[in-house]
Amino acid sequence: MTDFKTTVGNVEMVSLTDGQGAGPPTGVFPESTDEIWRAEYPELVDAEGMIHPRYGCLAVRSSGKLIIVDTGMQAPDGALLNDMNAKGVDRDAVDLVVTTHLHPDHVGWNLTDGKPTFPKARYLAPRTDWDYWTQPSVVENAAHIQNQVLPLNELNLLDLMDDDYQITDELQTLATPGHTPGHISIRVTSAGERGFILGDVAHSPAQAHYTDWNPAFDMDGATARQTRNRIVDKLEEEGAVVATGHFPDPGFGRFVRQAGRRVWQVL
Numbered sequence: 001m002t003d004f005k006t007t008v009g010n011v012e013m014v015s016l017t018d019g020q021g022a023g024p025p026t027g028v029f030p031e032s033t034d035e036i037w038r039a040e041y042p043e044l045v046d047a048e049g050m051i052h053p054r055y056g057c058l059a060v061r062s063s064g065k066l067i068i069v070d071t072g073m074q075a076p077d078g079a080l081l082n083d084m085n086a087k088g089v090d091r092d093a094v095d096l097v098v099t100t101h102l103h104p105d106h107v108g109w110n111l112t113d114g115k116p117t118f119p120k121a122r123y124l125a126p127r128t129d130w131d132y133w134t135q136p137s138v139v140e141n142a143a144h145i146q147n148q149v150l151p152l153n154e155l156n157l158l159d160l161m162d163d164d165y166q167i168t169d170e171l172q173t174l175a176t177p178g179h180t181p182g183h184i185s186i187r188v189t190s191a192g193e194r195g196f197i198l199g200d201v202a203h204s205p206a207q208a209h210y211t212d213w214n215p216a217f218d219m220d221g222a223t224a225r226q227t228r229n230r231i232v233d234k235l236e237e238e239g240a241v242v243a244t245g246h247f248p249d250p251g252f253g254r255f256v257r258q259a260g261r262r263v264w265q266v267l
């Protein structure tokens with residue numbers, strides 16, 4: 001555990017992991033092929049031919065605040081709280097919990113046994129996602145909203161973020177729609193350095209090159225593809241330090257060009 005922390009100016013980011021999923025790569029990315037995965041990304045595919053998207057979260061220390069970005073899956077064997085303990089992140093000290101979007105693998109530890117997991121925190125969610133997921137016809141089929149989001153609103157712990165929401169003077173949201181209607185990423189700007197908390201704009205290092213591959217979970221594929229191309233181009237140009245959620249642990253890196261091909265370069 002040497003590289004689970006990085007900094008952007010005065011902002012400290014600690015990578016946290018709740019667990020990992022498993023799926024056939026062409027099931028997760030229907031536009032990909034097994035040949036490409038085997039030939040170009042053997043390190044991402046296990047002996048059974050599966051890829052393993054990580055359920056990643058982040059602890060961010062900025063302007064005197066301790067912020068958790070996304071809270072993983074929790075069930076059935078989520079390791080987030082153990083991982084926080086191991087990395088010196090005290091859940092009782094968390095000031096804010098920011099959700100990039102309201103999918104089940106990003107809100108899983110909002111509450112534990114019906115009580116807020118982070119007792120002193122206020123919770124922030126994108127307003128556009130809230131508006132979508134709380135529609136009666138949607139919420140009735142979304143147990144994770146009923147169990148991990150609505151109670152926060154009833155407890156008056158939930159604030160909704162409009163576009164370009166300033167979380168601290170160093171952290172500002174950016175609308176990156178497509179994966180969900182209200183999906184956000186977070187721009188980090190501090191002491192002349194730039195970072196970016198990607199959320200689910202991309203799910204795999206393979207998308208550094210194959211930016212047109214949409215994971216099956218993107219709700220609006222055309223918009224997600226447009227967002228991904230725009231954002232990854234910009235991050236390559238800026239050389240920003242990028243924190244990812246679903247890339248392999250610890251998920252910090254940069255999009256860089258090597259021999260004419262864009263790759264994910266681990267920090």
Ligand SMILES: [Zn+2]
Nearest residue numbers: 103105106200
């Ligand atoms: Zn996700």
